[in-house]
Amino acid sequence: MTGTFEPTIVGFLCNWCSYAGADKAGAAGMPYPPNLRTIRVMCTGRIDAQFVLKAFAEGADGVLILGCHPGDCHYKEQNYRALGRHRLLLRVLEQHGIERQRCRFDFVSAAEAAEFAAVVGEMTADIRQLGPVNLRAVGADAQ
Amino acid sequence: MRVGVYFCRCGPGLDGQVSGKIDPGAVRGAVESLPDVAYFEVVDFACADGGQARILEHLAAHRPDRVVIAACSPRQHEDTFRRVCAQAGINPYLMQLVNIREHVAWVIEDPERAVDKAIDQIRAGTARVLHQEPLEAAELDICPDALVIGAGPAGLKAAMTLAAAGRGVTLVERGPILGGLPVRFEEIFPTMECAPCLLEPVLGEILHGELPGPIDIRLTSTVTAIKGFLGNFDVTIATSPRHISVDACVGCGMCIEECPTSVPNALNLNRTTRKAVDFELFGGLPNVPVLDEAACTRFTEGSDCTACLDCCPVPGAVLFDEVATATEKKVGAIVVAIGATIYDLSQVTRLGYGRHPDIVSSWDVERLLAANGPTGGELLTADGRKPRTIAIVHCAGSLDADHVPYCSAICCQTAFKDAHLVESKAPGTQIVSFTRTVVAPGKEAVDLYRHAFDGPHAVERRYHHPGDVEVRVDAAGGLAVSHATGAGEPEVTEVDMVLLLAPMVAGPGPRELAGVLDVPTDATGFFAEHNARSDATRSPVRGIFIAGTCQSPMDIQGAMTQGTAAAGHALSELVAGRTLRVDPATATVAPDRCSGCRTCVPVCPYQAIDVDGWTLKASVNSVLCAGCGTCVAACPSGAIAGHHFTDDAMHAEIEAVLHA
CATH class of the missing domain: 3.50.50.60 (FAD/NAD(P)-binding domain)
Known part of the structure; x- marks a missing residue:
């Protein structure tokens, strides 16, 4: 089963660092799994928790949020805010049976083409292992 | 709505940078079947002059409501295609550039999977573009001053x-x-x-x-006070009275001679006095004295002294009644x-600053050595002796977690200068420098560094930890520097003067x-x-x-x-x-949905959001807003919209990228 499962991963990439890092992976011809679908935001600070929930609700098997490295944010420190939101969001996701590996936050700079490809590769492998999302109703644990 | 989709092959036929991996023929059917797509047009090099002209011509002929261009990264050519749209009379914000080159063709090895991904990304762009709104850059008049x-x-x-x-x-x-x-x-x-x-x-x-x-x-x-923003600031300037007219005064200094009141001159370490009306600094510009309200008896005691006014040869130069x-x-x-300013050295108790008048800071020594200073430029101790030995202590409080954690960058060079000045003004004085890490960057600093330690009377001693150097004051007023070297008892050097290099602080x-x-x-x-x-x-x-x-x-x-x-x-x-062009892709508040909770205010790194004290509604200053969208995501009421990255557009994109 896990051998044939091909997950779909939605990647929210910030314009200034991670999207540029992905561009660079392309320019350098560094292949990575075709499972990623990219969505550009100007900053990870724009990523509303609802975007992530929406992606899972619409059938994503994983959500990848990539921002600038700490201290490098084009908008000063909004990546920290995104990081804070992500931590809270993981708790909500886990309550719904969405494992934390399915929603990954990481930093990729505009120069880190290889890192970008590596993160996508790792995430794809992790989710292949996990298999499809198995949503459960909140409170199911109590029964 | 009619969406026009352009597919850039990034080269000719099936040999292009995009078409070599993604055959437009394999994409066409899926894209043309999307609701709202009016046509699917293939171009060779969309970004080249010929490609732009071709798209422009095609847009003008077909007049779509929205435009999707599947080509390279928006980081490369978003501006290019926005310009093309504008030339065709289509608002540039009604165009979405979908990246099928860097993010698809160049990174996916299997052509079938590349086609799948390209279709998904184009579908997402098409869904998104339907929610994009025409935006106009505002043009504001500015004050150039x-x-x-x-x-x-x-x-x-x-x-x-x-x-x-x-x-x-x-x-x-x-x-x-x-x-x-x-x-x-x-x-x-x-x-x-x-x-x-x-x-x-x-x-x-x-x-x-x-x-x-x-x-x-x-x-x-x-x-x-300051109100406003780039191009339009209103500033309030408060001026305290000088009591001497800068315009009228000729700087003759007669008032200073006649003034009967003297006070200690802090600029010269209180070792000289100044008059209640005096120059801030001899030679300072403008060459006009200041009447100090804290010293003049007219203000301190309510006296009726008019000595300065009486002797002044210029009418209207002395202004007792001047007010703030x-x-x-x-x-x-x-x-x-x-x-x-410099760090308050009295905080570094081991260095003794403030406990003895011959323990001085790097700023104090500037005045002690200045020709218009307390000794006319001669280097003397507080009791008027020529010092035989001077200690110069580097990093006095800097690179010290308990005081100033950073290196203040300029003190080492100041110390070398001071050593040089001591040597030239008081030849024969023994100079013992306690250095920690010498910072002498750039192409010029090294000469003074060498020079400072070249002379026969100069000694450099290295110390390693902030606490290794202490200044001791004995009961008789004698000074000594104790230097813990890590081997045995500290070395103690008796000195006549200690110069502390204080770090610069805000x-x-x-x-x-x-x-x-x-x-x-x-x-x-x-x-x-x-x-x-x-x-x-x-x-x-x-x-x-x-x-x-x-x-x-x-x-x-x-x-x-x-x-x-x-x-x-x-x-x-x-x-x-x-005029000032204001990028329209900023945040905006719907006042009827704003609860005035202020969640948005601290998340903005540009101080672009204000909450009105009376209506309790937030508003975003579009000149200051940089369009990061953090406030949009933070607003618990959904009252803030991010132009061009609206919730509707984002949700449509997320949904469409996942659903065929």
């Missing part, structure tokens, strides 16, 4: 540069003279240049030159150059002014930069620039360079006669 706060090296250079370009400049200085610290010093590193002489040409230009832009100099003044004023000015840009200035300007300071207390590497003279707030030591410790060269740089920013961002 500038306010410069602080008349030290950085502020003077900024004012001069701006005025030379024809800009009106208001130069506000807290003190009564221009020039900042260097005019109070004598010689400066790295080449022992005369500091007042260095500033002379700049001061001459500003005071008496014929620069095309007028400079309104406000001495004994501070900025107390507040005036308003309109400016387009603000350069903050308020300087820094002092209260930036924090106080930060409250007025709404610009942030960082953990060190200095002003925070827009970007500390690439934009160190821009504050995070548009239109407010920072220059000199209020940004970070630096030398005079650095401060003057930053003053020029800050002026350059102001000149390029505000051009007289031109």
Whole structure:
């Protein structure tokens, strides 16, 4: 089963660092799994928790949020805010049976083409292992 | 709605950078079947002149409501295709560029999977573009004039540069003279240049030159309020009375001679006195004394002394009745150059500062060695002796987690200069320098470093930890420096004088002014930069620039360079006669949904959001907003929309990228 499962991963990439890092992976011809679908935001600070929930609700098997490295944010420190939101969001996701590996936050700079490809590769492998999302109703644990 | 989709092969036929992996023929059917897609058009090189012309012609002929271009990265050509749309009479924000080259063709090895991904990404772009709205860049009238706060090296250079370009400049200085610290010093590193002489040409230009832009100099003044934003600031300037008219006074100094009241002169370490009416500094410009309300008996005791007025040869120069004023000015840009101070060495108790008059700071010694200082430039101890041995202690409080954690960059060179001055003014004096890590950067510093330790009377001793060096004062008033070397008992050196190199610190200035300007300071207390590497003279707030030591410790060269740089920013961002283009992809608040909770205010790094005190509704200043969208995501009421990255557009994109 896990051998044939091909997950779909939605990647929210910030314009200034991670999207540029992905561009660079392309320019350098560094292949990575075709499972990623990219969505550009100007900053990870724009990523509303609802975007992530929406992606899972619409059938994503994983959500990848990539921002600038700490201290490098084009908008000063909004990546920290995104990081804070992500931590809270993981708790909500886990309550719904969405494992934390399915929603990954990481930093990729505009120069880190290889890192970008590596993160996508790792995430794809992790989710292949996990298999499809198995949503459960909140409170199911109590029964 | 009719969406026109263009597919760029990035090359000819099936040999293009995109079409070599993604056959447009394999994409066409899926895209054409999407609701709202009017056509699917294939282009060879969309970004080339011929490609742009072809798209322009096609857009003009087919007039779609929305445009999707599947090509390369928006980081590369979003602006290009926005321009093409604008030329075709289509609002540029109704176009979405879908990246099927860098993110698909170049990174996916299996062509079938590449086609799948390209279709998904184009479908998402098409779904998104339906929610994009036409946006117009606002054009605002601007005031090209500038306010410069602080008349030290950085502020003077900024004012001069701006005025030379024809800009009106208001130069506000807290003190009564221009020039900042260097005019109070004598010689400066790295080449022992005369500091007042260095500033002379700049001061001459500003005071008496014929620069095309007028400079309104406000001495004994501070900025107390600022409203507005880039291009349109209203500033309030408070001026305290000098009681001597800068315009009328000829600087003859007769009033000083006749004044009956003397007070200790803090500038000269209280070792000399000054009159109640006196020059701030002999030779300071403008050459006009100040009547000190804290010293003059008319103000301290209510006396009826008129000695200065009676002897003054110029009518209207002495103004007893002058009062504090507040005036308003309109400016387009603000350069903050308020300087820094040095660390309060009495906090470093092991170094004894304040316990003995011959334990002096690097600033004190500037005055002790100055020709207009307390001893006329002769190096003497507080009781008038020529010192036989002087200790120079580096890093007095710096690189010390308990005091100033950073290296203040300029102290080592100041120490080398001081050593050189001692050697030349008091030859034969033994100089024992306690260094920790020597910082002598750049192409010129090393000469003075070598010179400082070359002489037969100079000794350099290294210490490693802040606590390794202590200054001891014995009961008889004798001074000694104790140096723990790590081997046995500390080495003790008896000295006549101790010079402590105090680190530069921000002092209260930036924090106080930060409250007025709404610009942030960082953990060190200095002003925070827009970007500390690439934009160190821009504050995070548009239109407010920072220059000199209020940004970070630096030398005079650095401060003057930053003053020029800050002026350059102001000149390029505000051009007289031109309007200010405001990018429309900013955040906006729907007042009826805003609860006034203020969640958005602290998340904005640009101070762009204000909550009205009366209506309790937030509003975003679109000039200051940089469009990051953090407030949009933070708003618990969904009251803030991010233009071009609206919730609707984002949700449509997420949904469509996942669903065939």
